[in-house]
Amino acid sequence: MSDKFEPNIVAFLCNWCSYAGADLAGTSRIQYPYNIKVIRVMCTGRVNPLYILNALQQGADGVLVSGCHPGDCHYMEGNMFARRRLGLMKDLMEFVGVDPRRFQMSWVSASEPNKWKEVVEKLVEETRELGPFEQFQRNMINW
Amino acid sequence: MIDLDKLRNTAAETVSRDDVKHLVGWKKGTFGYRVAPCVIENAEEAESLVFSPLCAANLATYITLPEKLPVPKGEQPDDRKTALMVKGCDSRAVVQMLVEQGIDRDQVVIIGCSCQGVVDLQKVEEKFPEPLDTVEAEWKEDKIVFKLPDGEEEVARDEVLADNCLICRYPNPVIADVSLGSEVEPAKDGEDSSVKEIEDLSLDDRWEFWEKEFSNCIRCYSCRNVCPMCYCDDCVMDRLNPAWIYRSVNYSENTVFNLSRAFHLVGRCVDCGECERVCPMGLPLGKLNRKLAREVREKYEYEPGLDPEEKPFQASYRPDDQEDFIL
């Protein structure tokens, strides 16, 4: 095992686009880092900012929310709400002192496995550079 | 300035209407600078109502606070209206509740009082230690007069006003069935400089500042229970199955509680300053809300609680919303 820090990244992927894109990346044998742990949601509009905080609390070093490009949303406007809501979540976390690269958002459609590979590699690289997340993780509380 | 008799008569008339159940107003507290929210049911009790720079409580929370008990069989639910007195920021809270259909318009009778800013008790206590007997206070142009036991004291408004009142943009009620008091012009500079100070800190210094504050939090939930915008029946923070946050009190759970609560107020908080006033541990919660409110104002040109027909902020979007952070 390489002694480099292997970050732990939780990704909320929208079922119709990004999850399909990631799946296509898999079926077309595109190699991308394994640090990413995918949670399938029906739409990025469904992702509650509490999930992001909870993921970081339980050991994630980075969180990604990826969904359909504007206009492609299966539910018409789910990604639009997500864009507005999670954009402000990023500002709030930055205001409190959490590095903005810890939580990223991306548009990856079902036919963009390469973009998915780039996004994941960029994310893993940045999180590896940031090191483990040690600001409000549960396992740092001494019981 | 609002003269008290006009206020009391309006209140007495409103509460004696047969379609009004009770009226929520402010009355003299039991000691020192305190003013307590009170619920009056008949005209005589209206005599005890006051309106002064000490009336900091946002009474909009009392529309949704009373628990709705199951109606015994055969009885009709009492759906008479709730009348309440609102300052500028309180009225915006009522409007925001209407925007979100948390309440409906014919459920409330609103008496608007234009407000020249309420005082921050800590700032006042530094100047004049709180006496035991109740103190009356009044606005006088740009000064506030305190009738202390050993004589009257005048002090400049800006020295004792609460932080959010110093930058108040809407001192006059935006919605009211009856409005009292003359027009008050809003503060010149509507931005909170302390938010800027925190933003200029480095990332680690910011976290160090907030970690210390969040570690002080004892999770008594005063901020949530006082907030007019927090009117959910069962709050996600109290859930056990799944327990999004645990009940144990440490800086990890406190951080997620305070961040989530701040986030639940994005595009909803009317900056009435109550959460900061009631926190027994003195957490600067208003800074979180004002930072987000400024982002919403600048990036999305949206201000909550101004027009009841407006769509809620988090339930609407614009095609050209900002998306530079998206890969």
Place this chain on the structure above:
Amino acid sequence: MSEKILNKDKWSDFVSNVASSKQVWTMTGDDTVTFTPCAEAEEAPGKVLNATVPPKNVVFPQTETLFRFMFGQLEAELPEEAQEAVVLGLRPCDARAMNIVDDLFSWDEEDTYYQDKRQKTTLVGLACNEPGINCFCTSLEGSPASTEGLDVIMADLGEKYYLQAITDKGDKLLADVSGQLEDASDNDKKAFQELAEAAEGKIKRGIDASGIPEGLPNLWEHELWQKVSEACLGCGACTYLCPTCHCFDIQDELEGFKGRRCRMWDSCMYGEYTLHASGHNPRPTRRERTRNRINHKYNYYVEKFDKIACVGCGRCINQCPVNIDILNILSKVKEAL
């Protein structure tokens, strides 16, 4: 019992001397003052009337691990034993409160966590020379210089402290740090007593609590409860900051496969406190909860332990966001008796 004098300039090495063998808790923080463990304390206590959070969190922490376990296994691993602690500068009312709460935690079955910490904690109290505007300890058999529950009582005589040991634990503590202490003279003791009487005279608020414990049960359906509780927000401030409030909740927490069962403060003013899993709630509104809070302190506790579970520290009056004043409630109760 030994009576000593400690000059204020020797305060910090008195603290570090005590801290060498025991964990020292003193009042720290500038705008919100709480009791926290600290190795050394620069300035002497007494500039702040009382801590926002009472020193009950020394012996009954807000969150306390009962035991740890691995998820899916049955072994319960107990937390480490508490260490010897000294609380420096707490007020006599908070010490009386601990005395009152001790009875409950040793009622019938010992609460081993509380007793372990309680026996290992020495309380060094600082008599109040300037009581607050909402203090009413004298109406409940307390006083600004009461020694009940304390091991050592300190009095601020201007540029020096007069220390008087009350229990053997206190005597032993003073013996351990006799380096900085000199023997107290008689006029020191007299000065202490004068200060005590003077402070007692400065208490302005109060209530004649006689007749309240017996009279409360027949005020059950009285409309005063609705009147006093209609402004209540149902938050936990008054109970978390009350030195005699002891209610707690037990929850399990998991972090990966590591788990722990812990208890944390709870408040009878919350709706979920008595909510049954079926949705039924015997105390559905804030009226019942306020009535229960007052009845618990002034009636139920008196019936079970013959002590009013209130020491008149005034925190619930000072910290209530909507100015619900327990003395106002009690005076209404007295009128309605």
Place this chain on the structure above:
Amino acid sequence: MKNNGNPYIPHAATVEEAWNETYGDRCIRTFKVVFDDEEIRESWEHRPGQCAIIGILGVGESMISISSSPTEGKFLRFSVMRMGKVTKALHQLEPGDKMMVRGPYGNSFPVEEWKGKNILTIGGGIGQAPLRPIVEYVKANKDDYGDLTTIYGSRTSDDLCFRNEFENMMEDDSVSCHLSVDVEEQDWPHFVGFVPTLLMEVNPSPENRIAITCGPPIMIKFVLENLKKLGFEDEQIYTTLENRMKCGIGKCGRCNAGNLYVCKDGPVFNYATLKQVPEAFA
């Protein structure tokens, strides 16, 4: 692991048998549980009416009345209705799984005092679980007590608990057993109607008889009225209170109904004491 005086440490116990009494969303499942630790199994004794706190480490614990009488053997029986987080987890336990048990807590039915008296139990729905130990105890010590009458009802016949035990109690003539369902059902041979009306049907004489009732609050309200109509004195009527309980040893302060601590002074209460406490029936 002995708990060396620490009252909060639960003991491991294995589920020997587990079966569903009723099905549906608020189903009731009964567990027969035996302590793993030899010494605890021997040293454990509980009296009918007491409760225990059962739970699963990592999920939580809740106070459930022990529904087996000490005379039945070295095991404990619990009937749990599926309501919240802990009971949902308990309902997934199969024979061989483990649960954590601590107790026994609370007072018990005053069986000594009732010697020589006739016993009448009136249960509704899950309310029969706390009454089952006293029924089994009286059946085991038949000669110490007078006659035993059990009245039990539920909404429908599928909500009936301990169906087989009631069946063979029907045949056993030393017990006069009466069952009821609220609504008419085809091939239901017994009484149809609410438990309080069945009580008036059975019309037990208050002569030297103790009545114990447990069930939903609405049923208890009418049962108490009917018992008064039948001439029962307050001292003759007992019931168990089911408030939310956490510690079980009178420290956490949440189970009080008025000045009574349900986990220490109860859960079994005499109606005479309960009458003075208005919050008891809140």
